[in-house]
Amino acid sequence: MLSILKQSNNGSSASGQPQNMEFSQTFSESTGVRERVQEEGQTSQLQQPPLDRRTNVHSFGNHSDAQSSPYLSARGNIANICWGSAEEGYSAYHADKYDENKNPNGIINFGTSENKLCFDLMSKRLTQSDMNVMEPPFLQYPDWKGHMFLREEVAKFLTYYCKAPAPLKAENVIVQNGCGSLFSSLATVLCEPGEAFLIPTPFYGGITQSVFLYGNVKLVYVYLDSQVTGTCTRPFQLTVEKLKKAFQDAQSEGVGIKDIYSLSELQEYLEFAKRHELHVIVDEIYMLSVFDESTIFHSVLEMERLPDPQRTHVMWGTTKDFAISGIRFGTLYTLNQDVASAVASLCYLHGVSGPIQHKIAQLLRDRDWINQVFLRANHERLKAAHTFVTDELKTLGLPFLNRNAGFFVWIDFRKYLRKGTFEEEMRLWRRFLSNKVLLCHGKGFECSEPGWFRIIFADKIQRLQLGQAQVRSLITTSTGPHLS
Amino acid sequence: MLSILKQSNNGSSASGQPQNMEFSQTFSESTGVRERVQEEGQTSQLQQPPLDRRTNVHSFGNHSDAQSSPYLSARGNIANICWGSAEEGYSAYHADKYDENKNPNGIINFGTSENKLCFDLMSKRLTQSDMNVMEPPFLQYPDWKGHMFLREEVAKFLTYYCKAPAPLKAENVIVQNGCGSLFSSLATVLCEPGEAFLIPTPFYGGITQSVFLYGNVKLVYVYLDSQVTGTCTRPFQLTVEKLKKAFQDAQSEGVGIKDIYSLSELQEYLEFAKRHELHVIVDEIYMLSVFDESTIFHSVLEMERLPDPQRTHVMWGTTKDFAISGIRFGTLYTLNQDVASAVASLCYLHGVSGPIQHKIAQLLRDRDWINQVFLRANHERLKAAHTFVTDELKTLGLPFLNRNAGFFVWIDFRKYLRKGTFEEEMRLWRRFLSNKVLLCHGKGFECSEPGWFRIIFADKIQRLQLGQAQVRSLITTSTGPHLS
Incomplete structure (x- = not known):
């Protein structure tokens, strides 16, 4: 059993994932924690959950009323509709x-x-002379997991910014052309078609298509309240009880659950996931975009000991933190070699251009400039x-x-x-x-x-x-x- | 109904597609036409077909005997095996x-x-000053079909090198990070899971994984003989009769056929495909790599009139012809707007980095240098x-x-x-x-x-x-x- 947990601790933005511009208005998105309504003393009321739990499994699968193209397969028609709807x-x-x-x-x-x-x-940094290099290996077929020089820089970068207790290893790093691609790959290698991920709402909606269009993996929402009630001390607080309830509801409806996805209290969620043998995908794509000095980002990689290291997979990318959404770069850190190999076999469909791998490596190693x-x-x-x-x-x-x-x-x-x-x-x-x-x-x-x-x-x-x-x-x- | 036809006319290499280094030894590949055994007067005997037509549908789906990982889905295990086998x-x-x-x-x-x-x-061309440019649009989310400046250059380039009778249009161009990605996208939007493509053998085997790993689309082989017998005047000659036979065999076994894939005599194959409402994917990835002056490349885009323009889709990429497999660039030309939109919705999973889009556009427009x-x-x-x-x-x-x-x-x-x-x-x-x-x-x-x-x-x-x-x-x- 598998799971996604989205890491986005106090104050950091909870909207992970490279934003698909063409779709950003059609899907839901995380609004993060510690949000509060200002002015007029109102409390935010993005009301949840809906009455009918049976509508809790979400995908693009229900467009039977839309006009379909005779040239396309059923899933091709869904993809076509997705494109049109944005x-x-x-x-x-x-x-x-x-x-x-x-x-x-x-x-x-x-x-x-x-x-x-x-x-x-x-623009200035990416056109400096160290960037404009075109060595033969950049022009040849790479190791599809990514060039080793880049994977080494990613490991060092994450070790430093995630404050890992021991150096992270390059061999556990995989690179692709964005975190959307990583979500697609993970959905496919972790889930059977029709299975679902647990995901707290609101969340970045691009994930819906990333896991569905190829993988045919659905989402089961864990609804969070903006109101502070009961055991919750913050708006949009994820609790193990909420995870458990969504998990059990989905099971009782016969939906195979492979994922959870969430905010802070990581240790608790990781323990919950471990008990149910759920994989956890932690998306830390906003880790360097916390602009309030009083807020400190905590990465899951900072932990001394992961509860279930073989089922914990961490994502990061340059899209948000380096303000370069057009560059297309995301990376996965996982200790599970089966998952790594299975994702690797999909990597050639999500390859990063050689010269871009060089540029990213140069960027990540330039600690002073960063x-x-x-x-x-x-x-x-x-x-x-x-x-x-x-x-x-x-x-x-x-x-x-x-x-x-x-x-x-x-x-x-x-x-x-x-x-x-x-x-x-x-x-x-x-x-x-x-x-x-x-x-x-x-x-x-x-x-x-x-x-x-x-x-x-x-x-x-x-x-x-x-x-x-x-x-x-x-x-x-x-x-x-x-x-x- | 759909089809793939692989264009690779007399003398041009028939091995299309960006080669996946990690897999190249595990899959089959086209050996092209006009091959002949030299020395010792022998005739090539890559014997076909096998005796049992029921083994004619091919994919990675039959690895039940292999050791499976408890962390992966069934398809994840297949992906894992694919990676390991190479x-x-x-x-x-x-x-x-x-x-x-x-x-x-x-x-x-x-x-x-x-x-x-x-x-x-x-290396020299790609590091000239016109290449090292980093304008804001390259760093932002692009139109996922590709930046318009690049699609315009692709249209002009194909018009010129394919000798199109009228200018090709930028709006019919889609770009992705390689032709493997385009095969994956087309398989998914044209076929239901479990359906198959007709494909003449030998062929570039990377297609097997491109259409299967995400799309769950299989291949039905149209076996071609290296021996010149019967109505064949060349080794590995594809005939409409062979297409028809493989098509009928697959139908009688209940396999939904969506594709054919082949060598020359394009007009005949296109007419055959049209009669059966099969889509045709023409892969022209080696069009500029014919080094024998006496051989002239003919593109499907050269035709005055395509028999079924809504079901004919042409691919090309820079991997082989510009000797830059590490750059990751492929392009699709299709008049079918439903297919284009459906593929477009998958494009964000196969995105080309902005600066690379600029470099490719500069390269394609430099006709003198080329x-x-x-x-x-x-x-x-x-x-x-x-x-x-x-x-x-x-x-x-x-x-x-x-x-x-x-x-x-x-x-x-x-x-x-x-x-x-x-x-x-x-x-x-x-x-x-x-x-x-x-x-x-x-x-x-x-x-x-x-x-x-x-x-x-x-x-x-x-x-x-x-x-x-x-x-x-x-x-x-x-x-x-x-x-x-």
Whole structure:
């Protein structure tokens, strides 16, 4: 039996995984821990769980009503629908993209979870002379697990930043072109078709397609409450009881469970997983994106002793922490050689280009630059952008879920809906879009309550200003209390 | 209904697809057309077909006797076995790799189908100043079908080199990190799990895993004869009758057929496919690697009118033709928008790094360099290496299948086996390996007759000399007539 646990401890962003821009609005996403609604004293109420536990197994498998193509297999039709469903917002955006010079009245993209604050630093570093190297091994077929020079750098990098008690080993490292690919590989080698992963909500929804499109693996949600009740001392707290309940519910429905996925209290979850022989996938993709100095990131690799080392698999990538989503690099650390070999046989479908492997290795070994230049600037910029957006939200009297990590905040627009329905949420989303602001709406992320919108703040102040101005104008020029 | 047709017309190499080094010895491979056994007047006899048509559906699904890992799913165990089965030769090679300076007595790799003759040219071109560019869009999430600047260059490149009657369109181009990924994507979106592709043998065996590991799609072999008999005027000639027979056999066994895959006479095959509503995948990955001036490559895209344009999908990549297997780039050209969208939704699992997309675009648009510098030198070098190896084989009195395209020849060692069994073939293979020469044996490529070995000649003369010397010493110092 297997499991996914998502590591995202206090204060760090819980949204793991490279964000698939084309899909980001259609799926759910983690909103992290220690979130709290500011302004007006409201408590966040992303209500869970739904009444019918039988709807608890989720995938793309239920599109029988959609028009199907005679050219495609059933799963091909699902893939086709997936592609189409993300189109509305992003095709509008791509057709009318904001550009300071070329299209100053274009659409501002606050939907894609991407850090746009550090391209200057990364462009400069990635074009230095040590990067522009093209040795024959980079042009030849590699060891599909990754070049050894890169795996060695990954091991050293993780040893240092995860504060591992003993040096991590290069032979336990596998590299692929992103963490989405690793999720796809792990789903396939750990689960039979039709089996499911346990995953706490809200979570990064790209995982849904990563595990389903190829692997035909589904998700069973472990619903977390934003309200602090019972034994929970924080919003969105994962407890072993919640894991156990979701696990038992799924079993009683005959769904083979292979996964859990979660926030902190790692030791407890790992012990739970061990008791049930569940694998645990720990996604630490935001580990260096905590911009609040008072918050300390804790990695699962920091533990002196893993409860079940053969069933604990750790992921990290450069997408979020180095603000280079276009580079496509993710890595898996696992002590289980069977899992490593099985994933390795899929690696040639998720290969990282040789010259990119070289660049990543150069980047990861440049500890001085990372610590003294990049992280310092990145955290300052993230903090400034976060402050700008949250100050603006306070001025507008818009409640939001706050935290000091990651790239986004959730804004509560419930009072602006005429009715508390997802149709109204969608109408409001379209009004934002026609006002040249692309946001993500809560429904797209499996929020159970209509009226929540996600805004990415990891962007230049100038674009944040323009976008916020559009939101402000929509709110203040509205003739009635309702926007939708 | 669907199909694969492999385009590889007279003289061009028929081995498509990026070669997976780790697996190349375990699977079958196309040996192309117009092959003929030279020396001793022998006729090639890669005997086909097998007696039992029920063994005609092929995949990795029959490993129930192998030891399975309790940590993995059934398909995970198959993936694990795949990885392990390729290990013997390549792990020996990796542990004792020949290096002119560092390990002059190491193993010479004649097993991996890779062009090692042009790293100097490619390294130089890929490090020129136009390549070392890092614009923000390269670092951001791309359009998952590929950046438009690259898709435009691919369309222009294919229009020119495939001699398309009208300009091909960028919107019909999709890019991924290799043609193996494209096979995996197409198998998944065109076929239901358990369905099969028709594919003429011998063929590049990496396709077996590309379509099976994720897609659970199998292969039905269309056996071609090396002997010229009946209506066949060439060795390994594919005829519509053979396609029809394999198609009907599979249908009578209840296997849903989705694919055919083949050599020339494209128009006929395309008409056959159209009658049965089969998709056709045409893999033109060796289109620029024909080093014999008298041979002209013909692309399916050259046709004035495709019989069934909605079911014809063309692949190409840089791996073979630009001798850069480590770069990982493949492209699909299809007019079918349903297929394109469904494949697109899998593209984020097979993404090409932004800076690599830039480099490929720069490369493809540099027509002068390609024609005047690269292709000229590459073809000269391939021809010289081919001449060196085949002259040596003639001197040794070793029969071989000749052709003037691609990277390899098949050598007939049948007379050196004590018995005509695959066990003896394996023993001989191990003797070569202990003599520091890694070859591929025929069984690994589904040859039905023991004693055939494949040698890659697209390598430096110095390495060819050393490797051939080892083969020569094994033959001449052998105490009896048999080597195995």
